[in-house]
Amino acid sequence: MKxxxxxxxxxxxxxxxxxxxxxxxxxxxxxxxxLSLDLKCILRSxxxxxxxxxxxxxxxxxxxxxxxxIFWHEKPSLDYLLRxxxxxxxxxxxxxxxKTGQPGYDHIxxxxxxxxxxxxxxxxPLLLYFQELHKIARDNKLKIKFSGATAAALPVxxxxxxxxxxxxxxxxxxxxxxxxNYILTRMNEGISYSEALLEAQRKGIAExxxxxxxxxxxxxxxLALLAAALFDFQLGLNDIEITGITRITPEEVAQASKQGxxxxxxxxxxxxxxxxxxxxxxxxxxxxxxxxxxxxxxKGVTFFTDFMGELTIIGGKSDPRGAAAAMLKDLINLYxxx
Amino acid sequence: MKxxxxxxxxxxxxxxxxxxxxxxxxxxxxxxxxLSLDLKCILRSxxxxxxxxxxxxxxxxxxxxxxxxIFWHEKPSLDYLLRxxxxxxxxxxxxxxxKTGQPGYDHIxxxxxxxxxxxxxxxxPLLLYFQELHKIARDNKLKIKFSGATAAALPVxxxxxxxxxxxxxxxxxxxxxxxxNYILTRMNEGISYSEALLEAQRKGIAExxxxxxxxxxxxxxxLALLAAALFDFQLGLNDIEITGITRITPEEVAQASKQGxxxxxxxxxxxxxxxxxxxxxxxxxxxxxxxxxxxxxxKGVTFFTDFMGELTIIGGKSDPRGAAAAMLKDLINLYxxx
Numbered sequence: 227m228k229x230x231x232x233x234x235x236x237x238x239x240x241x242x243x244x245x246x247x248x249x250x251x252x253x254x255x256x257x258x259x260x261l262s263l264d265l266k267c268i269l270r271s272x273x274x275x276x277x278x279x280x281x282x283x284x285x286x287x288x289x290x291x292x293x294x295x296i297f298w299h300e301k302p303s304l305d306y307l308l309r310x311x312x313x314x315x316x317x318x319x320x321x322x323x324x325k326t327g328q329p330g331y332d333h334i335x336x337x338x339x340x341x342x343x344x345x346x347x348x349x350x351p352l353l354l355y356f357q358e359l360h361k362i363a364r365d366n367k368l369k370i371k372f373s374g375a376t377a378a379a380l381p382v383x384x385x386x387x388x389x390x391x392x393x394x395x396x397x398x399x400x401x402x403x404x405x406x407n408y409i410l411t412r413m414n415e416g417i418s419y420s421e422a423l424l425e426a427q428r429k430g431i432a433e434x435x436x437x438x439x440x441x442x443x444x445x446x447x448x449l450a451l452l453a454a455a456l457f458d459f460q461l462g463l464n465d466i467e468i469t470g471i472t473r474i475t476p477e478e479v480a481q482a483s484k485q486g487x488x489x490x491x492x493x494x495x496x497x498x499x500x501x502x503x504x505x506x507x508x509x510x511x512x513x514x515x516x517x518x519x520x521x522x523x524x525k526g527v528t529f530f531t532d533f534m535g536e537l538t539i540i541g542g543k544s545d546p547r548g549a550a551a552a553m554l555k556d557l558i559n560l561y562x563x564x
Numbered sequence: 565m566k567x568x569x570x571x572x573x574x575x576x577x578x579x580x581x582x583x584x585x586x587x588x589x590x591x592x593x594x595x596x597x598x599l600s601l602d603l604k605c606i607l608r609s610x611x612x613x614x615x616x617x618x619x620x621x622x623x624x625x626x627x628x629x630x631x632x633x634i635f636w637h638e639k640p641s642l643d644y645l646l647r648x649x650x651x652x653x654x655x656x657x658x659x660x661x662x663k664t665g666q667p668g669y670d671h672i673x674x675x676x677x678x679x680x681x682x683x684x685x686x687x688x689p690l691l692l693y694f695q696e697l698h699k700i701a702r703d704n705k706l707k708i709k710f711s712g713a714t715a716a717a718l719p720v721x722x723x724x725x726x727x728x729x730x731x732x733x734x735x736x737x738x739x740x741x742x743x744x745n746y747i748l749t750r751m752n753e754g755i756s757y758s759e760a761l762l763e764a765q766r767k768g769i770a771e772x773x774x775x776x777x778x779x780x781x782x783x784x785x786x787l788a789l790l791a792a793a794l795f796d797f798q799l800g801l802n803d804i805e806i807t808g809i810t811r812i813t814p815e816e817v818a819q820a821s822k823q824g825x826x827x828x829x830x831x832x833x834x835x836x837x838x839x840x841x842x843x844x845x846x847x848x849x850x851x852x853x854x855x856x857x858x859x860x861x862x863k864g865v866t867f868f869t870d871f872m873g874e875l876t877i878i879g880g881k882s883d884p885r886g887a888a889a890a891m892l893k894d895l896i897n898l899y900x901x902x
Contacts, residue, residue, distance in 0.1 A: 247871065251730060259729070379872040381727035384902075388726055389719035391597070391896040392589060393889055516878065519857045533585065533889035534717040535881030540854065543873030551731055551871035558729040563901055564722075 228561055229262045231314030233307060233342075235269040235333050240347055240374070241319040243550035245292070251554065252284045259562050266311055271320075273298040274307075304336050313341035315557050318348050319374070324447065324463070327351040331359075334370065338362045345556045347374030347549055349447050353463070356454040371556035376448050376455075377402055378549040380525045380542025384559075386456040390531055395456060397530040398495040402448045404523035404544040405432045405439040406471050406491045410508075411521045413479045414488055419472070431523050431544075441470035442506040445493040449504050453495055459502045467505035474508055482510045488518060566899055567600045569652030571645060571680075573607040573671050578685055578712070579657040581888035583630070589892065590622045597900055604649055609658075611636040612645075642674050651679035653895050656686050657712070662785065662801070665689040669697075672708065676700045683894045685712030685887055687785050691801070694792040709894035714786050714793075715740055716887040718863045718880025722897075724794040728872055733794060735868040736833040740786045742861035742882040743770045743777040744809050744829045748846075749859045751817045752826055757810070769861050769882075779808035780844040783831040787842050791833055797840045805843035812846055820848050826856060 232248070234241055248263055255261045265284055268275040275298050277288055291297045308316070316337035320330050330348035337344050339362065346352070351359065352372055363370050376382050377400075386395060401407050408431050412422035423440070426432035438444055446468045450461045471491050482489050487510050496503040511518045516538040520526035526540040542548065570586070572579055586601055593599045603622055606613040613636050615626055629635045646654070654675035658668050668686035675682050677700065684690070689697065690710055701708050714720050715738075724733060739745050746769050750760035761778070764770035776782055784806045788799045809829050820827050825848050834841040849856045854876040858864035864878040880886060 254732070255730070379875070381723065381875070384727040385719065385723070385877075387902040388897060389722040389893070391893045391900065391902075392593070393893070394592070533881070533885055534893075535879055535886060537717070537719070537877065537879035539723075539875065539877050541873055541875035543871070547871055548873060555727070555729045555731070555872075559726060562729065564725040564729075 227256065227260055227262050229264055230557070230561065231311045232263050232265050232317065233267055233269065233314075234265070234317045234319065235304070236319035236321070236348075237268055237270045238319065238321065239546040240549045240553075241268070241317070243546035244317055244319065244553055246289065247547065247550045247554055249284045249286060249288060255558070259558055261558065261561055264314070267307060268292070269301055269304070269307075270298070272301055274301040275299075304333060305340065308337060308340040308342055314343070315560065316342045316344050317553060318344055318346035319553075320348060322348050322350040324350050324353055324443075327354040331355055334359055335362060338366055338368050338370075341366065341368065343368050343560050344370045345374070345553050345560070346370065346372050347378070347553060349375045349451065352451055352454070353447055356451070357460050369560055371560060372451065373552040373556050374549045376451050377525050377527070377542050378544065378552045380527065380539060381552070382452060382527050382539070383455055385527075385537065385539055386452065386529060390529060390534055390537065393531040393534040395529050395531050396497050398452060398456070398527060399517065399530075400445075400448075400493045400527035401490055401517050401520050401525050402445045402493045402527070403439055403491060404525055405436065406442075406445070407520065407525065408432075408523040409440070410471060410474070410479075410489055410491065413474070413476065414483055418476055419474065440472050442468045442491060445491060445506045446504075449493045449495055449506065453502055453504060457495070457497055457502050461502070461504055465504060467507065469507040471508055487512050490517060490520070492517070565594065565598055565600050567602055568895070568899065569649045570601050570603050570655065571605055571607065571652075572603070572655045572657065573642070574657035574659070574686075575606055575608045576657065576659065577884040578887045578891075579606070579655070581884035582655055582657065582891055584627065585885065585888045585892055587622045587624060587626060593896070597896055599896065599899055602652070605645060606630070607639055607642070607645075608636070610639055612639040613637075642671060643678065646675060646678040646680055652681070653898065654680045654682050655891060656682055656684035657891075658686060660686050660688040662688050662691055662781075665692040669693055672697055673700060676704055676706050676708075679704065679706070681706050681898050682708045683712070683891050683898070684708065684710050685716070685891060687713045687789065690789055690792070691785055694789070695798050707898055709898060710789065711890040711894050712887045714789050715863050715865070715880050716882065716890045718865065718877060719890070720790060720865050720877070721793055723865075723875065723877055724790065724867060728867060728869055728875065731869040731872040733867050733869050734835050736790060736794070736865060737855065738783075738786075738831045738865035739828055739855050739858050739863050740783045740831050740865070741777055741829060742863055743774065744780075744783070745858065745863065746770075746861040747778070748809060748812070748817075748827055748829065751812070751814065752821055756814055757812065778810050780806045780829060783829060783844045784842075787831045787833055787844065791840055791842060795833070795835055795840050799840070799842055803842065805845065807845040809846055825850050828855060828858070830855070
C-alpha cells in the first residue's frame with residue numbers, strides 16, 4: 227500500500243467535491259490501486275482544517291466537522307505545512323486569476339520546491355507560467371497534472387499525450403465550453419440568445435457574470451493550455467483570435483438550421499509549417515463534422531492525426547464532481563502505471 | 565536516450581506496417597520521447613530477418629532488403645533470440661487462433677519469462693489465457709499491452725484504465741467492428757445486406773470469409789478482452805450472448821429509418837450486482853444514443869461511469885497502419901510516464 231500525503235488548498239465547490247470524493251472512494255482507491263490517501267490539511271485563504279489523524283484522516287465525520295467553524299484554525303504558512311510530512315500531492319483549487327496567476331502560482335511553486343507533485347484545476351498560473359512551472363517540476367522529478375483546468379472529466383490531455391503517443395497531431399478542434407454550447411443548442415431550438423442565457427443561469431450552467439464564457443475566453447484559455455501541453459507552445463491570450471457568441475443573431479442560427487447545419491463555438495489549434503495558429507470563433511458545422519452532434523452542456527474534442535486518423539471524444543461531466551473526479555484521476559495516474 | 569531492443573514476430577500486414585512505422589518515426593521517437601528502438605530481428609513462421617547493426621537497425625534500406633528472400637535466414641528458436649540481447653519489447657503479431665491461442669500463447673509466455681515486455685495485436689492468447697499471462701507478467705514486473713487487439717487506434721483500453729482511473733464504470737457499449745458498421749450504414753442507405761457485403765469486400769473492408777465479423781464474433785472477442793482488462797472478469801465466448809447481423813432484413817432497416825433510428829451492432833458489458841453480463845446484438849438506436857452517429861467503418865465506445873458521467877470515443881483508423889500506430893503507442897507508454 228502506498229500512503230500519499232495530501233494537502234488541499236482552496237475550498238470552493240471543486241475543493242469541497244474533491245474532499246467528499248476522497249472520502250467516498252477511500253476503500254476503492256485502496257482495493258483497486260493500492261493507494262491510501264492521507265489528508266493532512268485543507269487550506270482556505272486565512273484558515274486551515276486538520277483532520278484528526280487518530281481516527282484516520284478520511285472518514286464521514288470529516289464533512290460534518292469541516293462545516294463547523296470551530297474546527298478551523300489560523301493558517302500556518304504553506305511552506306511550513308509542506309515540510310511537516312513526507313511529500314505527496316498538493317491539490318491546488320484556489321480561484322483562477324488570469325492576470326496575475328496568483329495565489330495559485332505561489333502555491334504550485336512552493337509545492338514543487340518542497341518535493342510535492344501538483345494536481346490543479348487552476349488555469350491562471352498555467353496560462354502565465356506554464357513553462358517555468360514545468361521546468362521546476364522536471365528539475366525536481368515531479369509532475370504537474372491539470373486535467374481539471376482543461377476540460378475536467380473530458381480527458382483531452384490524457385488522450386492527446388497518452389492515447390495518441392507517437393502520432394503527430396496536426397489539428398485539434400473542440401467544443402470546450404459547456405455554457406456556450408448549451409446556449410447555442412437552445413438558440414438552435416428557437417429561443418433567443420438572452421432567453422437562452424437566462425435559462426442557463428437559472429439552471430446553474432452559466433455564471434451570473436457570463437462574459438468569461440460567452441466571450442470565448444474560457445475556450446481560449448483551455449486552447450492555450452492544450453497548446454502548451456501537447457505542442458510545447460506557450461501562447462498568451464493575445465496570440466489567440468477570439469470571437470465569442472454574443473453577436474450571433476437568431477437569423478444566423480435559423481439560416482444554418484434551415485440548411486441542416488448548426489452554429490458551434492469552436493476552439494481550434496492548427497499546427498502547420500512549425501507554427502501554431504489558435505482561434506476561437508462560432509463556426510457553422512454540417513452533419514459530417516464530428517462535433518456536430520455535441521449538444522447541450524456537453525463538450526467534445528476532435529484530434530486530427532497522421533497515423534491514427536481522427537479521434538473524437540465527447541462527454542465530460544461539467545460539474546464540481548466531474549472536476550474533482552478528473553483531479554483524483556490525475557493523482558492515481560501519478561502513482562500507477564497501467 | 566533509452567535504447568529498446570525490439571523483436572517483431574509475425575509479418576503480415578500489421579507486422580509490415582509496424583516495421584515501416586518504426587522506420588518513419590525513428591527521429592520523432594528520439595526527439596519527443598527519448599526512445600531509440602533497436603530492431604533485433606523479424607520472425608516469420610520459419611525464417612528470420614536480421615537488420616545489419618552496422619548501419620543502424622532502422623533505415624530505409626531495410627524495407628528493400630526485407631522484400632528480398634536472400635536476406636531471410638533459417639529461424640533460430642525464439643528463446644535463443646530473446647536471450648541474445650538485454651530484454652526489451654516483443655511485438656507479437658502472428659495470426660490469431662481463438663481455439664488454441666497458438667502460436668501467440670507460446671511467444672508471449674517465452675517473452676515474459678525471458679524478461680521482455682509484450683505488445684500484441686493477437687486476440688487468441690488473450691481470450692484464452694488472459695489471467696495466466698498477466699500473472700506471469702506481474703510476477704516478472706513486466707507488462708502486456710494489447711491496444712492492437714481491442715479496437716486498435718480507438719483507445720478503448722487506455723481510456724478505460726487511465727482516463728477513467730478512479731471512476732466506476734458500470735456499463736460499456738460499443739460499435740467495435742468497422743466491417744459490420746460499414747455494412748449496416750450502407751443498408752441504412754437502401755442497399756441489401758448481400759450488396760453491402762460485396763461492396764465492403766471489394767473495398768477491402770470485409771474479408772473474403774466475412775463470418776468472423778458479421779456473426780458478431782470479433783465484437784464478442786473484443787468485449788471479452790475489455791471485460792478482462794477493465795473488470796477483471798475472464799469471459800469465454802460461451803459466456804457472451806452473440807447475435808450477428810446476417811439476419812437483419814431490409815424491412816427492419818427501413819422500419820428503423822422511417823422512425824429516424826438506425827440499427828447498429830452493439831457490444832455491451834453491463835456490470836451489476838457484482839456480476840458482468842456481456843452481449844453482442846443488433847440494436848435499434850435513436851438519435852439520442854451517443855453512438856447513433858458512428859457511421860461507415862468508424863468505431864465508437866461509450867463508457868457509463870459514476871463520477872465522470874458518460875464518455876464517448878469515436879474514430880480509430882481501421883487499417884494496418886492504425887493498428888501499428890496503436891502498438892507503437894503501447895510501446896511508448898511502457899517507457900514514458902506522462
